[in-house]
Amino acid sequence: xxxxxxxxxxxxxxxxxxxxxxxxxxxxxxxxxxxxxxxxxxxxxxxxxxxxxxxxxxxxxxxxxxxxxxxxxxxxxxxxxxxxxxxxxxxxxxxxxxxxxxxxxxxxxxxxxxxxxxxxxxxxxxxxxxxxxxxxxxxxxxxxxxxxxxxxxxxxxxxxxxxxxxxxxxxxxxxxxxxxxxxxxxxxxxxxxxxxxxxxxxxxxxxxxxxxxxxxxxxxxxxxxxxxxxxxxxxxxxxxxxxxxxxxxxxxxxxxxxxxxxxxxxxxxxxxxxxxxxxxxxxxxxxxxxxxxxxxxxxxxxxxxxxxxxxxxxxxxxxxxxxxxxxxxxxxxxxxxxxxxxxxxxxxxxxxxxxxxxxxxxxxxxxxxxxxxxxxxxxxxxxxxxxxxxxxxxxxxxxxxxxxxxxxxxxxxxxxxxxxxxxxxxxxxxxxxxxxxxxxxxxxxxxxxxxxxxxxxxxxxxxxxxxxxxxxxxxxxxxxxxxxxxxxxxxxxxxxxxxxxxxxxxxxxxxxxxxxxxxxxxxxxxxxxxxxxxxxxxxxxxxxxxxxxxxxxxxxxxxxxxxxxxxxxxxxxxxxxxxxxxxxxxxxxxxxxxxxxxxxxxxx
Amino acid sequence: xxxxxxxxxxxxxxxxxxxxxxxxxxxxxxxxxxxxxxxxxxxxxxxxxxxxxxxxxxxxxxxxxxxxxxxxxxxxxxxxxxxxxxxxxxxxxxxxxxxxxxxxxxxxxxxxxxxxxxxxxxxxxxxxxxxxxxxxxxxxxxxxxxxxxxxxx
Numbered sequence: 001x002x003x004x005x006x007x008x009x010x011x012x013x014x015x016x017x018x019x020x021x022x023x024x025x026x027x028x029x030x031x032x033x034x035x036x037x038x039x040x041x042x043x044x045x046x047x048x049x050x051x052x053x054x055x056x057x058x059x060x061x062x063x064x065x066x067x068x069x070x071x072x073x074x075x076x077x078x079x080x081x082x083x084x085x086x087x088x089x090x091x092x093x094x095x096x097x098x099x100x101x102x103x104x105x106x107x108x109x110x111x112x113x114x115x116x117x118x119x120x121x122x123x124x125x126x127x128x129x130x131x132x133x134x135x136x137x138x139x140x141x142x143x144x145x146x147x148x149x150x151x152x153x154x155x156x157x158x159x160x161x162x163x164x165x166x167x168x169x170x171x172x173x174x175x176x177x178x179x180x181x182x183x184x185x186x187x188x189x190x191x192x193x194x195x196x197x198x199x200x201x202x203x204x205x206x207x208x209x210x211x212x213x214x215x216x217x218x219x220x221x222x223x224x225x226x227x228x229x230x231x232x233x234x235x236x237x238x239x240x241x242x243x244x245x246x247x248x249x250x251x252x253x254x255x256x257x258x259x260x261x262x263x264x265x266x267x268x269x270x271x272x273x274x275x276x277x278x279x280x281x282x283x284x285x286x287x288x289x290x291x292x293x294x295x296x297x298x299x300x301x302x303x304x305x306x307x308x309x310x311x312x313x314x315x316x317x318x319x320x321x322x323x324x325x326x327x328x329x330x331x332x333x334x335x336x337x338x339x340x341x342x343x344x345x346x347x348x349x350x351x352x353x354x355x356x357x358x359x360x361x362x363x364x365x366x367x368x369x370x371x372x373x374x375x376x377x378x379x380x381x382x383x384x385x386x387x388x389x390x391x392x393x394x395x396x397x398x399x400x401x402x403x404x405x406x407x408x409x410x411x412x413x414x415x416x417x418x419x420x421x422x423x424x425x426x427x428x429x430x431x432x433x434x435x436x437x438x439x440x441x442x443x444x445x446x447x448x449x450x451x452x453x454x455x456x457x458x459x460x461x462x463x464x465x466x467x468x469x470x471x472x473x474x475x476x477x478x479x480x481x482x483x484x485x486x487x488x489x490x491x492x493x494x495x496x497x498x499x500x501x502x503x504x505x506x507x508x509x510x511x512x513x514x515x516x517x518x519x520x521x522x523x524x525x526x527x528x529x530x531x532x533x534x535x536x537x538x539x540x541x542x543x544x545x546x547x548x549x550x551x552x553x554x555x556x557x558x559x560x561x562x563x564x565x566x567x568x569x570x571x572x573x574x575x576x577x578x579x580x581x582x583x584x585x586x587x588x589x590x591x592x593x594x595x596x597x598x599x600x601x602x603x604x
Numbered sequence: 605x606x607x608x609x610x611x612x613x614x615x616x617x618x619x620x621x622x623x624x625x626x627x628x629x630x631x632x633x634x635x636x637x638x639x640x641x642x643x644x645x646x647x648x649x650x651x652x653x654x655x656x657x658x659x660x661x662x663x664x665x666x667x668x669x670x671x672x673x674x675x676x677x678x679x680x681x682x683x684x685x686x687x688x689x690x691x692x693x694x695x696x697x698x699x700x701x702x703x704x705x706x707x708x709x710x711x712x713x714x715x716x717x718x719x720x721x722x723x724x725x726x727x728x729x730x731x732x733x734x735x736x737x738x739x740x741x742x743x744x745x746x747x748x749x750x751x752x753x754x755x756x757x
Contacts, residue, residue, distance in 0.1 A: 015723050018736030048725035196682030198722035233628070233665055235722060236734065274624055275664030277719065291620040291651075293662035350724055352683035358725035390682065424724075426682045440685050444719070450662075552743075554698070577691060578742055 006037045006079075009055040011120060013044030013205055014198075014237055016051035020068055024052055027071040037079060040129075043206020043241075045120035046360030047107060050090060055102055055120075062102040064090040093356045094378045107357045110376050112338070114346045115162075115199075115322045116362050119206030124241050127248040130209040136254055138325030142217045143262045145328075150221040151177055154324065157332035158344035163189055163280070163317035164392065164421040165497070166343075166410035172314065175304035176222040179312035184224040186215050186266075187308065187315040189285060190231040190238070193277040194393030195444060197424035199348045200318040202360050204231065204238035207322070208245035212268060214321030216254065217328060219266040222314050227268040230285050233275060242270055277394075277448035280422075281496045282315045284450070295450045296496035317422065319348055339365035343409035353390075353426035354381045363408070370404040373427060384429040387528075388512070392421030394441045394448075395501030397508030398434060417508040419501065433528035434513040435520055439467035441505035449498065456499030459490035463506055473533035475521035480510060525595030532575040535594050539568050539579075543589040549579035570598065608633055609644055618648045623659055627666060636667040664719070671714040672707045674752055676700070676732050681720035683727040692728045693717060695742040699749040712756060 010016075010025045021041070028039045045053050050064035054074065061084055063074065070088055077085050089100045099105050113119075122129035130136070142150055155170025176184060188211065192200040204211060215227045231239055246268055249255040257265045271289050278284045279294040286308050288294035307313020323345060327335045336344045343365040349372065352358045356378030363372060369389055373379065380386050388398040397418035399406075406412045410420050428437065446460040463486050466479050487503035494500045510517060519525050526534040539549070545563040557573040560566030568579070580590045612629045616622040623645070630641055637660060646653035660666045678693045697704065700713040707714040723729045726738025730745070737748060 014721075014736060015726055015738070018723065018726065018738060048723065051726075192722070193719060195680065195685075195720040196724050197720070198724055201722045234718065234720070272625070272628055274628065274666065275719070276662060288624070289621065291623040291659065293659055295662075352724035352727060353686050358683075358727075360725075393682070424682065426686060426724075428686055432686050437686070440682070444680075448719075576694070581742055 005058065007057045008032075008037060008039045008074075009057065009120070010039070010041045011043070011045050011051060011053040011055075012041040013048065013051075013202060014235075015044065015048030016053060017237070019052045019065075021052035023068045024054065024066055024071060027068055028054075028075070031071060031075045032079070035079075040123045040126075042122060043119045043124045044202040044360060046116065046202065047357065048360070049358040053120075054088075059084075060101045060103060062090045062100065062105060063088040092378065093381075106378070107359065107361070107376055110371070111362050112346055112364050113362045114326055114338075115203060115319045115348050116360065117207070117326075118210060119202055119360075122207065124206050124208055125244050127209065127245070127252060130207070130245075134329070135207075135209045135325070136213055138328040139213050139216055139254065140260060142220060142328050143260055143264065147177060147221045147223065150217065150328065153332045154221075154327060155332075157327045157335040158339075158342075159320065159323055159327065159335065160343065160410060161317060162319035162323070162348075162422065164395070164419060166420060169316065169320055172304060172316070173218065173221055175302070176224075176312050176314040179305050181305075181310075181312050183226060183311055184222055185308045185311060185313045186219045186222065186224045186227040187285070187289075187313060188215055188227065188229040188321055189280065189282070189315055189317050190229050190235075191273045191280045191285060192232060192235075192318075192422060193280045193448075194395075194422055194424045196352055196390075196426045197350045197393060197422055199350050199360060199423040201235050201238050203318050203322055203348075204235070205241055208238075208242045209249065210322050210325060211242075211318055212245055212249055212255070214316075214324035215268060216259065216266055217324050218314055218316070218321065220259075220264050222312070224314070225265055225267070227266065228271050228289060228308075229268060230271045230273055230279070230289065233272045239270060239272065246270070276450075277444075278450045278496070278498050281498060284496065285315065286313065293450070295452045296498075298495055319423075340407060340409050342411055347408055347420065347423065349391075349423045349425040351377050351425050351427070354384065354429040354432065355379075355427040356381050365409045366407045368405050368407055369399065372408065372425070373404065377427065380427065380429050384431065386427070387430050387432055388428045388434065388437075390418075390426040390428065390437070390505075391424065392419040392501075392504070393424045394445050395419060395497065395504055396421045396424075397504045398428070398437060398512065399508070400512040403512075417504065417511060419504070431528050431530065433471070433526050433530035434509045434516045435467065435526075436471050436528075436530055438506045438509045439464065439471050442467055442502070445498065445502040449502070453493075453495040453499060455490045455493035456495070456502065459486050459494075459499070460502055462486055463490070463503065467506070470517065470520045471526075471531045471533070473520075473524060473531075475517075477521065479521055480514065480517050484510060523595055527594070529592045529594050535575055535592050536570060536596050536598055537568060537573055537575065537577070537579060538591045538593060539566050540589040540591055541565065542587065544587050546584065546587065548582045548584065549590065552578045552582045554578065609641060613648050618650060620649060620651055623649055623651065623656060624663075627656075627660055631666060635671045636669055639668075669707065670711070672711045673756065674712060674733055675714045675716070676730060676749075677716050677718045677721070678730040679719075679721045679723070679728065680717045681722075681724055681727070681729075683724035684720075684729055687727040689728045691742060692730060692740050692745055695745045696730065696749065699746060712753075 284296040
């Protein structure tokens with residue numbers, strides 16, 4: 001790539017698109033028509049909160065939160081006068097310092113981007129960009145190797161499945177390669193159902209050709225001719241870009257008959273998932289493609305021997321496939337030098353929740369949770385106190401401050417009661433109620449439980465009922481012990497990963513935040529002041545009588561003359577919290593208290 | 605009506621593995637899955653209608669009643685939840701005049717919750733007719749819904 005070339009990169013991931021980045025691209029193109037400045041759009045940069053993001057090369061200048069009306073300024077001042085537009089430069093939310101160059105921003109400078117190598121760098125809808133970035137070079141090399149050598153290379157790299165389970169990818173490939181039966185299938189699991197995670201979406205939207213390349217190599221290695229990508233229908237942009245990439249790959253001879261002049265033929269189709277979390281489980285996903293209710297079945301037989309239509313089937317996650325071309329191109333030794341002894345390579349996380357820098361990050365395995373949250377994430381949002389970090393989505397757990405120094409790898413997280421999962425990492429602060437978080441996850445898994453096996457179907461329902469009782473003020477002594485007993489029953493007795501891991505949010509919140517459960521049950525209070533049953537709103541004497549809360553209160557519980565102290569009638573208040581939200585930050589006269597007596601309301 | 609169903613069928617073989625793609629196409633066309641079409645799909649794929657319903661009811665994507673003109677989907681992902689999604693949902697149903705998820709009587713709005721839109725960095729998030737709106741507050745929701753109302757006249 002010509003390093004000196006003037007180009008403007010506009011992020012068009014789902015986040016930035018929602019903030020009008022296509023309009024910005026159009027305006028830039030219009031205003032720079034006839035100049036030698038290249039305007040191109042890219043996939044996600046991972047810092048969606050700062051979007052839309054515009055990067056100007058070769059200077060590496062990073063403009064954040066750009067609006068369509070800022071385009072003229074960028075064109076006149078930056079391109080015209082060669083002067084950086086200071087007010088658009090990224091501002092660190094914690095230090096308030098402005099940092100103009102992309103690679104100096106702490107959020108990026110501490111990352112190691114392998115899976116995300118091309119995201120935000122290339123135009124995902126132009127195969128030329130991908131080729132220039134080196135995509136399909138791994139495939140070319142692989143076609144010159146023997147399938148057995150490819151599998152042993154993947155084995156030696158130490159790569160483990162990035163969907164969360166962490167099984168050795170090379171071993172899985174080996175099983176499929178030696179499995180008897182034809183045809184064989186290669187499946188890509190892009191059914192990213194974990195709420196709070198969007199790693200796979202960003203890769204599919206930002207670098208679809210690398211995913212295809214990994215799948216094609218897998219097809220060659222195990223002897224398959226057909227691949228399917230199972231992608232959630234909730235990701236329309238990812239599906240669109242994947243389809244464009246597949247068409248381009250066919251036109252350029254990377255897919256179809258006799259790929260790159262070899263004897264190997266392979267093609268890929270997209271299957272639109274119809275919205276069922278359990279379909280992230282491999283046997284459920286396969287059953288779903290076959291046209292059934294997506295329910296898992298017991299293993300063995302494993303899909304490697306009896307998968308799609310009863311044939312040998314290889315199933316890996318999006319990020320697993322994206323790693324493959326790097327391993328083939330650079331060798332297994334290069335890859336296994338990154339990470340820890342048992343967890344090689346990098347981990348991609350969607351860092352979200354109450355965090356200063358929310359976004360998509362990639363770090364070498366083995367860094368600590370503290371480094372991720374404080375050095376990359378910039379700490380907790382608005383200077384609040386850290387309470388917990390949740391990894392692994394509904395299958396994972398909530399870890400407290402005391403565990404922030406454990407290294408991030410498959411085994412340490414499982415030991416702590418959580419799991420790597422596919423990469424969601426949600427930060428929670430002092431305002432997050434841990435009992436409510438457990439209730440939230442159980443509400444999710446209870447709805448998503450397919451109902452096939454009893455422990456999961458009945459157990460999640462019972463746990464949810466107890467948790468609802470606790471947060472709604474009906475908790476009874478013994479509830480915590482009852483929850484623990486059911487949780488272990490579900491964990492040990494369920495058929496698939498969904499049920500086996502569904503109790504993790506309950507067990508970890510009890511293990512690390514038992515005092516919050518006790519406060520709800522015995523003291524009728526919610527330490528985080530979130531559960532409506534246990535809180536009351538109060539107007540402090542510092543109220544200036546601006547009237548905002550009075551006007552916004554949906555039940556007219558607030559009264560008072562303009563510019564005079566307002567009062568709140570506890571008999572009418574429904575604890576909706578609007579007053580707390582609209583009270584001007586400078587005044588901040590609404591206080592939430594917990595554990596106070598509340599007037600008893602008649603049932604509606 | 606019949607003819608567009610035939611167009612959909614012409615793209616798929618009448619086999620079990622095509623049930624989900626066919627259902628998706630039908631819903632794309634009609635916004636929901638009408639009963640009479642389900643019977644046609646059963647005939648075409650030679651799979652019992654009860655089985656077709658079995659498949660369709662399993663997945664969150666499929667609906668059996670028509671939707672309103674505007675579809676508002678409030679994200680209930682984890683990041684959205686800890687940043688106040690339940691309150692956003694409350695405001696949405698209040699604004700359009702519903703008690704819970706569902707469609708308004710005048711068929712203007714369908715409100716639903718979705719597992720995760722994947723825009724967690726912009727939490728809390730909702731989509732109105734597939735357009736993503738992030739960093740929501742109750743006030744912002746009110747403005748968005750009111751703007752939709754005016755747009756629709």
